[in-house]
Amino acid sequence: MATVSFHLKEPGADRPTAIYALLTIDRRHRIKVYTGQSLHPNKWVKAEQRAQVRGRGNELNGHLNDALQGISERLQLAYSTQIAAGTLPTLAQLKEAAAPVAPKSEATSVAGTDLLSTFTNWIAGRALTHTPNTLRTYRTTLRHLKDFQTIAKYPVAFDTVSGTFAQRLAEYLLTHRQLRDTAVRKNLVILKCFLAWATENGYPVPPDYKKITWQRREPDILTLTRGELAALVNLELTPRPALDNARALFLLGVYTGLRFSDVAALRPEHIHADRLRLTTQKTRDTLTIPIRPEARPLLARVIEGTLRPLPNQVLNRHLKELATLAGIDTPTERTHYAGGKRHTHTAPKHEFITTHTARRTFVTLALEAGLRPELVMKITGHKDLKSFSRYVNVTEDSVLTEFARVYAPAV
Known part of the structure; x- marks a missing residue:
């Protein structure tokens, strides 16, 4: 090792x-x-x-x-x-x-430059300044553009990029790639970011590229209740070390509010007497997170080197099995949008649990426990309430309990 x-x-x-x-x-x-x-x-x-x-x-x-x-x-x-x-x-x-990977030099003359080649060089030029995950999303968008040109027979060039182009690309992503609205928007945002850079560097981009847009539709928020979390914690997994390792990774996310990438990157030097202090992988923010008592045995495994990071897909597969064993099977309706159309799917709750559930569960349970939103945001690193609100799941039971507490008849 x-x-x-x-x-x-x-x-x-x-x-x-x-x-x-x-x-x-x-x-x-x-x-x-x-x-x-x-x-x-x-x-x-x-x-x-x-x-x-x-x-x-x-x-x-x-x-x-x-x-x-x-x-x-x-x-x-x-x-x-x-x-x-x-x-x-x-x-x-x-x-x-x-040694640093030398990016391909960007052309000094931009006349007649091919958009796809320039996009490729744009990605390469960011190899030292962007995270691997971000570069992967850029390459995914580039692949979609290449496939769009080949399959839809629509030329991808600087002089064709416009609002009409974006509409055709979105239709292709929805029908041929069967992407949801959130993914379509993400790809268009990356394309728009590249085109803004190209404009600043003298490439012949039509000015109406700024009109490229796609409506943002927030996905449903899924979190665990206190009871479901307790059922997961109390599972006996002695004969199942792989599942026990997966549970520990998930619970660290629930107890700290860290993203999965940051949980996987935890090192002993991040762990102090009463707090975690680390720089996040995604945003490069330095966070200070108080250590809950429940997290200490799990952090001890980080220090010992016995807690093993897992690929995201493997961990998600384990989490669904863990939730099934814990009896987290409430019929749950999930909604997503594709092309503006609402689609719903109902299944046992364990089918929908992923690594994202941990961070959202932390936020929701922390607020239910009485922590002020600004303190929770300080821990998670959220900068504004709009982005923070996408992690909050106020359950029906929470509403009823709090309503009864406030408006209970006087004795």
């Missing part, structure tokens, strides 16, 4: 100093690899092994943190590749893995 940590060469310096990665293999072998990045020590968060991202003068540090995350992933990949071949990686191999 190998871990990657980041350190400053001269943490006490009064000037920018080099950042190096330390690859630790089986807690015995340590290999130092310089990242080519540097930072002033007063901008470094030692506990997170990342640069500060909040405050004046730190606006670009998120890009540095993304670069370090990419280096960590490439070093891990290099290690895994060599181990699979029966050898340990050499220093030269690790240096090569840590």
Whole structure:
């Protein structure tokens, strides 16, 4: 097993100093690899092994943190590749893995430039400044555009991108790819983001690209009740270590409000006496989260190295099995929209439980317990009430209980 940590060469310096990665293999072998990045020590968060991202003068540090995350992933990949071949990686191999991936240069002359090729270069140019998940969504949009041109026979070019183009693309995504409205909107937002960049860089984009839009329809919010959560916690899983591991990952999300990507990335250095302190994978915000008593045994497993991260699809499959065993089977109606049409599907609740349920359950139960919304937002990292509200599920029982408490007849 190998871990990657980041350190400053001269943490006490009064000037920018080099950042190096330390690859630790089986807690015995340590290999130092310089990242080519540097930072002033007063901008470094030692506990997170990342640069500060909040405050004046730190606006670009998120890009540095993304670069370090990419280096960590490439070093891990290099290690895994060599181990699979029966050898340990050499220093030269690790240096090569840590070296930044040179993006394809963007054309200095934009006349007659192909949109799809430019989109490809646009994605490559963001390899060091965006997270792997974000790059994957960009590549998905690019693939949809290529398929749209091939299957729908509609030319994808700078001079054809307009409101009409967006409508045809949306129809294709709905009918041929059977995407829901939320996914269609996401792809159009990415396309619009690319076109805004292209406009700023002199590419011949029609001005009405700004009219590209798709109505946002929020999906149903699914959370666990206190009773359902207790049933999940009390399951006896001694003979099922894989399910026990999956439950622990899910419960950490419920107890901390962290996204799944952040739960999977938890390291011992994030865990302090009474709080977690870490920089989130998605937004690069630094969060401080009080540790609940229920979370301590699970965090101990993080420190011991016995809690194993799982791929999202595998964990979701385990969660459905866990919820089934816990008897979380209330008939539940779920609604989604495609092409503006409302579609509903009713099934036992366990069929709909995913990793997203954990964070939403945290928000809902925290509010029901009496935590003020602004405190919950501080823990989850939400910046505004509109985005925060998408995580709140006020159940019918909660409404009835609170109503009865407020309007109970005086004795």
